Amino acid sequence: MSSSDPYEVIINKMRQYPNDIPLDNSGNVSEAFREYIKLMFTPDEAEIAQHLDIKPLRLREITKRIGKDKNETKKILDEMADKGIIQDIGGYSYFLTVAHLFNIGFKYSKALKRLGKKGAELYQKFFIEEKFYKRYESSDAGTSLTRIVPIGESIDYKSEILNPEEIHRVIDNCTLPIVATDCPCRNRTEILGYRECKDKYPIKESCLQLGPFGSYFLDRGEGKELTKEEAHELVDKLAKLGLVFTTENVIQPNHQIICCCCECCCSLLRGMTRFEDKNEFCTSKSNYISRVDQDLCKGCGLCVERCPFNAITLEKDKSQVNQKKCFGCGVCGITCPTSAIKLHRAERSEIPENFKELMEKIYKENRS
Numbered sequence: 001m002s003s004s005d006p007y008e009v010i011i012n013k014m015r016q017y018p019n020d021i022p023l024d025n026s027g028n029v030s031e032a033f034r035e036y037i038k039l040m041f042t043p044d045e046a047e048i049a050q051h052l053d054i055k056p057l058r059l060r061e062i063t064k065r066i067g068k069d070k071n072e073t074k075k076i077l078d079e080m081a082d083k084g085i086i087q088d089i090g091g092y093s094y095f096l097t098v099a100h101l102f103n104i105g106f107k108y109s110k111a112l113k114r115l116g117k118k119g120a121e122l123y124q125k126f127f128i129e130e131k132f133y134k135r136y137e138s139s140d141a142g143t144s145l146t147r148i149v150p151i152g153e154s155i156d157y158k159s160e161i162l163n164p165e166e167i168h169r170v171i172d173n174c175t176l177p178i179v180a181t182d183c184p185c186r187n188r189t190e191i192l193g194y195r196e197c198k199d200k201y202p203i204k205e206s207c208l209q210l211g212p213f214g215s216y217f218l219d220r221g222e223g224k225e226l227t228k229e230e231a232h233e234l235v236d237k238l239a240k241l242g243l244v245f246t247t248e249n250v251i252q253p254n255h256q257i258i259c260c261c262c263e264c265c266c267s268l269l270r271g272m273t274r275f276e277d278k279n280e281f282c283t284s285k286s287n288y289i290s291r292v293d294q295d296l297c298k299g300c301g302l303c304v305e306r307c308p309f310n311a312i313t314l315e316k317d318k319s320q321v322n323q324k325k326c327f328g329c330g331v332c333g334i335t336c337p338t339s340a341i342k343l344h345r346a347e348r349s350e351i352p353e354n355f356k357e358l359m360e361k362i363y364k365e366n367r368s
Contacts, residue, residue: 056091084111106184154330175211286328
C-alpha cells in the first residue's frame with residue numbers, strides 16, 4: 001500500500017508480523033499504537049525506517065532503497081540501532097518480534113528515554129484495554145508464542161526430562177553470551193505506579209537475553225554478561241523467590257530469551273492471572289503436572305500461597321492440585337519442606353521444531 005506518510009508505511013509493513021499489530025474494537029489500527037510508533041521514531045527516523053522490513057535486510061539493499069551512499073547509510077542505521085528503535089541482528093530491520101518492539105523501551109535505557117511514562121500509558125491502552133494481549137500471547141487458534149519451562153529440582157526423579165523442557169538444560173544448550181537485563185514488564189508497571197510485587201521480585205537483571213540478542217545489549221554497553229554457571233545460580237535464586245520461567249515455544253536449542261515472570265506484571269501470565277477476559281493460551285503449559293504425595297504432605301499451605309495460577313487448594317489439611325489449572329511451572333515444588341509436591345511428566349502440548357515453523361503457524365492461524 002502506497003502512502004506519503006512514512007509512519008503509515010511503517011505501520012502497514014508491521015501488519016505482516018505473525019501477531020499483526022494492535023487494533024481497536026472496530027478492527028482499525030489502534031490510535032494508541034500509532035502514537036506509540038511516533039514516540040519510537042522521530043519524523044527523520046521514520047523517513048529512513050519506512051524503507052526497512054520486518055525481516056532483516058542487507059546494507060546494500062537498504063542503501064539502494066534510501067538513495068544514500070553506503071557509508072552514510074550504515075552510519076544512520078547504526079545510530080538507530082544504538083537508540084534501540086531498529087535491530088541489527090542478521091541485517092537491519094524493525095524488531096524481529098512484536099515482543100521486542102513493545103519491551104525494548106523498558107529494558108534498554110536509550111529507548112526508555114523516548115518512550116518513558118507516555119509509552120507505558122499507550123501500552124496500557126492498546127495492550128490491556130483494547131486486548132491486544134491475546135494476539136501478543138497466542139494465535140487466534142490458540143498456538144502460544146512462549147511456553148513454561150520448569151526447573152529440574154521441581155520434577156519427580158522418575159519423570160523424563162528433555163533438554164528444551166527444563167530451564168537449566170536450556171541454559172546449557174544456549175548460544176553465548178547470556179546477558180541479564182531489567183524485566184520490562186515489572187519496570188513498566190513500576191513506572192505506571194501500580195506494581196503489586198514491589199517488595200517481592202526484582203526488576204534489575206531479572207530477564208535473560210541469549211546469543212545474538214545478548215550481544216545486542218553488550219555491544220551498546222548495557223546489561224550484565226553472565227557465565228553459564230552464574231546463569232544457573234541466578235535462575236535457582238529466582239525460582240526460590242517464586243518467579244516462573246518462559247521461553248520461545250520451540251524445540252531448537254538456540255533460544256533468544258528467558259523471561260522470569262510474575263503473575264501480576266507479566267504480559268504473558270496476566271492473560272490468565274489478572275485479566276477478566278482470560279486467555280488460557282497466554283503461554284503454553286509445560287509437559288508436566290503437579291501431583292501431591294498425600295503421605296508426605298503436612299498441610300502447611302506454602303504451595304497454595306506460591307501457585308500463580310490458583311491451581312492448588314487445601315482440603316482436609318492436605319494439598320490438592322486442579323490439573324486443568326496447573327501450568328506445570330514447578331513453583332510449588334521448589335520450596336516444599338517435605339518434597340510432597342512434584343512435577344510428573346504429562347504430554348499436554350506439542351512443541352514446534354523451530355522459529356520458522358512457529359511463526360508461520362501463528363501467521364496462518366491469525367489470518368484464516
